Amino acid sequence: xxxxxxxxxxxxxxxxxxxxxxxxxxxxxxxxxxxxxxxxxxxxxxxxxxxxxxxxxxxxxxxxxxxxxxxxxxxxxxxxxxxxxxxxxxx
Amino acid sequence: xxxxxxxxxxxxxxxxxxxxxxxxxxxxxxxxxxxxxxxxxxxxxxxxxxxxxxxxxxxxxxxxxxxxxxxxxxxxxxxxxxxxxxxxxxxxxxxxxxxxxxxxxxxxxxxxxxxxxxxxxxxxxxxxxxxxxxxxxxxxxxxxxxxxxxxxxxxxxxxxxxxxxxxxxxxxxxxxxxxxxxxxxxxxxxxxxxxxxxxxxxxxxxxxxxxxxxxxxxxxxxxxxxxxxxxxxxxxxxxxxxxxxxxxxxxxxxxxxxxxxxxx
Numbered sequence: 001x002x003x004x005x006x007x008x009x010x011x012x013x014x015x016x017x018x019x020x021x022x023x024x025x026x027x028x029x030x031x032x033x034x035x036x037x038x039x040x041x042x043x044x045x046x047x048x049x050x051x052x053x054x055x056x057x058x059x060x061x062x063x064x065x066x067x068x069x070x071x072x073x074x075x076x077x078x079x080x081x082x083x084x085x086x087x088x089x090x091x
Numbered sequence: 092x093x094x095x096x097x098x099x100x101x102x103x104x105x106x107x108x109x110x111x112x113x114x115x116x117x118x119x120x121x122x123x124x125x126x127x128x129x130x131x132x133x134x135x136x137x138x139x140x141x142x143x144x145x146x147x148x149x150x151x152x153x154x155x156x157x158x159x160x161x162x163x164x165x166x167x168x169x170x171x172x173x174x175x176x177x178x179x180x181x182x183x184x185x186x187x188x189x190x191x192x193x194x195x196x197x198x199x200x201x202x203x204x205x206x207x208x209x210x211x212x213x214x215x216x217x218x219x220x221x222x223x224x225x226x227x228x229x230x231x232x233x234x235x236x237x238x239x240x241x242x243x244x245x246x247x248x249x250x251x252x253x254x255x256x257x258x259x260x261x262x263x264x265x266x267x268x269x270x271x272x273x274x275x276x277x278x279x280x281x282x283x284x285x286x287x288x289x290x291x292x293x294x295x296x297x298x299x300x301x302x303x304x305x306x307x308x309x310x311x312x313x314x315x316x317x318x319x320x321x322x323x324x325x326x327x328x329x330x331x332x333x334x335x336x337x338x339x340x341x342x343x344x345x346x347x348x349x350x351x352x353x354x355x
Contacts, residue, residue, distance in 0.1 A: 012273025017237050018280050024237075025244050025284065 022065040030075045032063055044079060051087060058082035095197050095207040096328070097130075097226035099250070101242030103213030105234045106263040109299060111210035112140045113318075114230075116308040117325030119174035123205040126165065128177045128196075130222035131212040132187060135179035142306020143168060143176050152180035155192045161199055170307075175204070185217045190224035197225025206328075215249060223250065229258035230290055235265060235276035244285055259290035261324065266295045267338040278335075291324035293317050294338050 027033075041061040048054055059081040066076040098111045108131075115127040129137035132152065138144040149164035154177070161177075168174040177200075180187065200207045211222035223229065229250050233243040243260075250258050262278050269275035278292055296317035302309035309318040310325065319336065326333040 014270070014273045014276055014280065017276055018284070021237050021240055021276075021284055024241055028241065028244065029248075 026063055026065040026075045030063060032075070037061075037063060040077075045081070048081060053084040053087055055082040055084050093201040093205050093207065095201065095209065095225055095227045097209040097211050097223050097229050097255075098232060099211035099219065099222065099229055099246055100213065100232045100239070101215060101246040102233075102239045105232050105239050106293070106299075107213070107232050108136050108140050108210050109303065110230070110232050110261060110263065110293075110321075111137055111208050112308045113310040113321035114325060114328060115176075115206075115208045116141075116168075116171055116174060117310040117321055118206050118208075118328060119168070119171040120311060121325060121329060122173065123329070124173045124175075124203070125206045125208060126175045126177060126200045126204040128200070128207060128209045129179035130193070130209050130218065132179045132218065132221075133181065133184045134212065135181050137210045138166075138176065138178045139306060140303055141168065141176055141308065143178075144306075147178045150178045150180040151196070152183050152187055154196065155188060161196075170311075185212065185221065188221045190220050193221045194225040215245065219246075219249070220253075223253055223255060226255060229255045230261055231258045231287070232261045232263055233281065233285075234263050235270075235281060240276070240281055240284060247285060247287060258287060260285065260287045261291050261293060262289070263293045264295040265292050265338060270338075289335070290327055291320060292335060292338065293320040293324075294336070 044061060045054065045056060045059065059079075061077070061079045061081075063075050064078045066074060096114070098107050098114070100107050111127060115125050119125045127137060127141070128151065129135050130151070131137070135150075138147060143166050146166050149159040151164070153159045154161050154164045165175040165177055168176065197207060197209075209222050209226060212218035231243050231246055231250075233239045247258055260282065262281055265278070266275055270277045278289065282289055294316050296309075296315060298309050298312060298315035299317050302312060302315070302318075308321075309315040310321040312318040316336075323333045323336060
């Protein structure tokens with residue numbers, strides 16, 4: 001990832017500010033505390049682990065802003081979960 | 092048909108008091124009768140920004156506690172015949188007033204004045220609740236910084252929850268050169284994030300410091316860029332359609348002028 005970063009244009013500090021603001025406001029507006037998110041994360045991973053073997057260190061669950069085009073932001077729960085292998089299922 | 096405006100921001104130090112002083116003076120210059128109320132009990136400052144600190148006899152708490160009549164506490168600004176200031180108390184704290192008392196005070200002021208401008212304290216506690224209690228409309232001041240915009244978002248939510256719909260935004264201390272090179276949030280960024288209508292933009296301007304030093308609002312200064320921004324804002328408050336200031340071209344012109352004088 002860092003390797004590719006070298007070739008992409010360095011974003012202006014204004015863009016950094018805007019992205020950080022959007023993220024922080026998504027949490028503020030949703031009244032979603034880090035503890036709540038952590039609880040959700042643990043539960044989601046637990047459920048998915050019942051079906052597949054996952055790599056927790058490569059998994060990422062977060063609340064992100066997503067602009068619905070009308071100027072209003074709806075928070076989205078974004079989950080990126082790395083699967084090591086499918087668990088054998090007993091039928 | 093008088094209106095009560097509260098000038099608020101959440102975060103401190105973004106220019107609420109300066110904005111209050113300039114909008115108050117600006118409207119008075121335009122011939123309307125204006126009362127400015129400093130609602131920052133315990134940390135009053137609108138008096139010094141207006142240069143009226145030596146003329147305080149009674150304050151807001153005296154009026155509310157019945158130690159004097161409202162008219163006795165209102166300081167008449169000799170420079171602008173339509174402008175009056177009701178100073179905050181410096182010895183009490185925010186809990187010395189209730190929202191109901193502020194509401195009553197605003198009702199009495201509305202009988203006498205065309206516009207009432209309330210300078211709100213920073214924060215979201217009692218002082219904020221008092222300041223917005225009697226207001227019909229709200230102006231949210233922010234600067235193009237992450238912390239100030241975040242607090243503005245919180246304030247907008249609280250205002251709407253209190254029944255003050257559609258607050259208007261003033262983006263203060265814009266530096267067009269920094270916006271141009273992508274190192275400062277632009278007006279479009281802030282309005283996109285906050286989803287709010289814009290009342291005005293005010294450039295970062297040394298003349299604000301100079302006019303505050305003297306206790307004279309810069310809205311009366313024809314040579315001040317911030318003063319021009321506040322005159323535009325005043326016009327919009329009075330219901331006029333005034334296009335937003337073109338900060339960039341102004342900057343170019345003044346920057347050139349400065350260069351000529353400094354190095355020419």
